[in-house]
Amino acid sequence: MSSPDTLRAEIGRAAVTLGAPEDFAAVVERPRDPEFGEWSTNAAMLLARPLKQSPRDVATKLIAAMQLDAVGISAAEIAGPGFINFRIDTGSLTRILPEIIGRGDAYGRSDTGAGAPVVVEFVSANPTGPLHVGHGRQAALGDAISTMLQWTGWAVSREFYYNDGGGQINNLQKSVQLRAQQQAGHDVEFAENGYHGEYIREIAAAYRAQHANDVAIVDTDGIRRFAVAALRAEQDLDLKAFGVVFDCYYLESSLYTDGKVDTTVATLIGSGHTYEKDGALWLRTTDFGDDQDRVMKRSAEKGGEYTYFVPDVAYHVTKWERGFRRAINVQGSDHHSTVTRVRAGLQALGIGIPQGYPEYVLHQMVTVMRAGEEVKISKRAGSYVTVRDLIEEVGRDAVRYFFVMRKGDSQLVFDVDLARSQSEENPIYYIQMAHARLCGIFRVGEIDAASITGAGVDLSVLSEPEERELIKALADFPATLSGATMALEPHRLANWLEKTAALVHTWYHKHHVLNEPPAIMQARLVLAGASRVVLCNALTVLGLSAPERM
RNA sequence: GCGUCUGUAGCUCAGCUGGAUAGAGCGUCGGCCUCCGAAGCCGAAGGGCGCAGGUUCGACUCCUGUCAGGCGCACCA
Numbered sequence: 001m002s003s004p005d006t007l008r009a010e011i012g013r014a015a016v017t018l019g020a021p022e023d024f025a026a027v028v029e030r031p032r033d034p035e036f037g038e039w040s041t042n043a044a045m046l047l048a049r050p051l052k053q054s055p056r057d058v059a060t061k062l063i064a065a066m067q068l069d070a071v072g073i074s075a076a077e078i079a080g081p082g083f084i085n086f087r088i089d090t091g092s093l094t095r096i097l098p099e100i101i102g103r104g105d106a107y108g109r110s111d112t113g114a115g116a117p118v119v120v121e122f123v124s125a126n127p128t129g130p131l132h133v134g135h136g137r138q139a140a141l142g143d144a145i146s147t148m149l150q151w152t153g154w155a156v157s158r159e160f161y162y163n164d165g166g167g168q169i170n171n172l173q174k175s176v177q178l179r180a181q182q183q184a185g186h187d188v189e190f191a192e193n194g195y196h197g198e199y200i201r202e203i204a205a206a207y208r209a210q211h212a213n214d215v216a217i218v219d220t221d222g223i224r225r226f227a228v229a230a231l232r233a234e235q236d237l238d239l240k241a242f243g244v245v246f247d248c249y250y251l252e253s254s255l256y257t258d259g260k261v262d263t264t265v266a267t268l269i270g271s272g273h274t275y276e277k278d279g280a281l282w283l284r285t286t287d288f289g290d291d292q293d294r295v296m297k298r299s300a301e302k303g304g305e306y307t308y309f310v311p312d313v314a315y316h317v318t319k320w321e322r323g324f325r326r327a328i329n330v331q332g333s334d335h336h337s338t339v340t341r342v343r344a345g346l347q348a349l350g351i352g353i354p355q356g357y358p359e360y361v362l363h364q365m366v367t368v369m370r371a372g373e374e375v376k377i378s379k380r381a382g383s384y385v386t387v388r389d390l391i392e393e394v395g396r397d398a399v400r401y402f403f404v405m406r407k408g409d410s411q412l413v414f415d416v417d418l419a420r421s422q423s424e425e426n427p428i429y430y431i432q433m434a435h436a437r438l439c440g441i442f443r444v445g446e447i448d449a450a451s452i453t454g455a456g457v458d459l460s461v462l463s464e465p466e467e468r469e470l471i472k473a474l475a476d477f478p479a480t481l482s483g484a485t486m487a488l489e490p491h492r493l494a495n496w497l498e499k500t501a502a503l504v505h506t507w508y509h510k511h512h513v514l515n516e517p518p519a520i521m522q523a524r525l526v527l528a529g530a531s532r533v534v535l536c537n538a539l540t541v542l543g544l545s546a547p548e549r550m
Numbered sequence: 551g552c553g554u555c556u557g558u559a560g561c562u563c564a565g566c567u568g569g570a571u572a573g574a575g576c577g578u579c580g581g582c583c584u585c586c587g588a589a590g591c592c593g594a595a596g597g598g599c600g601c602a603g604g605u606u607c608g609a610c611u612c613c614u615g616u617c618a619g620g621c622g623c624a625c626c627a
Contacts, residue, residue: 027567033571036570045607048607081607081608083570126627128627167626280625291553294625296625334622335627336554336555336621336622338627365621405563406564409556410557411619411621413562425575427575429589436589437590440587442586480566484566487567489566498575502574505590506590506591509588512585512586528586550589
């Protein structure tokens, strides 16, 4: 078997015999043009200067020093400014196919993470409204990243942090209370900065129906609990519709009740990084790279409460204490100022938490277009596009795919009308269609896919250019997955899926499987079976379904 | 003003740790169904990567400056 790793190692070994340093590392990659073979390296160009020879001379000697057979290379040639291109014969290339089928739904998995625990926090929406498109992007990214980590050997915990305390909740309670009082005929004016959404009226009505004894509608604690519970239930439905399942919901309020906030504050004070000014307690976050110090505890005239980031620091301490030596937070870039703040707080504690803890995956905002105009998302104004709206309009798979197909740090324009009207031309349909077609071969041929293992089949007949390209793409899946996981960039997997689906369609169109001579048919069934497995695995990792027919 | 992300084909976006003539989808134009699904395939036109410098054998990828846009800069969360 010829993997890029073994090839790279062999290049390194040969390079050392020519006088290269022991740690010499060349790049081994797929050349852009299949004419250039299966693998390519820039080793000779990197060595030219230190060895004081021309790249082509180095390349010649390098090839001579390599044991090509040992790493499955059938030919090596020098090209361009000094690239070395390697060719793999069809027999070696196709060896991956039975392996893919043998591993099945485990093909692509690796144990890089070695079972180490990692917590991925995402969505973490305040219970002050239904989930909107921004949360949708976060849910799609966070869930995909979590699954990618699982596939690469990490023990992942998906976590949702509930900000069920603080000013926004008070505002929610106030909004519901005022609506309820209005509905009861009280002469009260709605708060200017309250939440104007229709859902507030619904919750208010439900509260009145279930709490008739609160005639004056003044049980603020009861209203708060009711409103939070109602919105949590709503969000749960949103998440269910999206197919995201969390392992843990961590409540901000619990950090107060179990004393973790107080403990954290005490430790911070003990660390000597705090001071009092203007009646408030401050943390000197500028000691840890922040551009200004932050208030931990408001002055008495401002209410004397802790600011948001204190429980947030306490929360991250629990992640560390719960054994998560790795923590990843997926959040919108509108919160990126909290990154240095939280990390600074953790550093100030001086309890051995590393500087880069937690890691952040920040995504840019989602702009919603409807009827050719941008929909301003505002909880207060009540203009809203919820995750569930989107799912009902274009389907769960399409929503998830759209959110995951783009790099997180570029803004995303979600044109609802376009997504709906073009739903049949969606890239997700294109990809799923490739999978369904492969299934169709077995269905129409009345062949049990499980009977195709590749054992005893001469696969060297899979020598058509379209077949070699497809096989290479299938072989690249594990590396693509691990690379995407390392970078925490699911969109790389989406790009790979589109490319591979295109190769499947091209191959399917140009070469038939059924009704071909037995030797050809058997070999192609192996390729079809292996392709189906890999497409299914990649779709699964991104949280997408792999339909057998559409 | 400071920080941060982005600026690649008419539109929406890829381009992995710098590498060989810059890619895809949509749109436009033109072909392909007695054949495992035409929700598909094949081909054409179309950009030289915001702009200006620099480093390098080699830059869309790195550095500096600059222009434009998003987000952030509270004793809100």
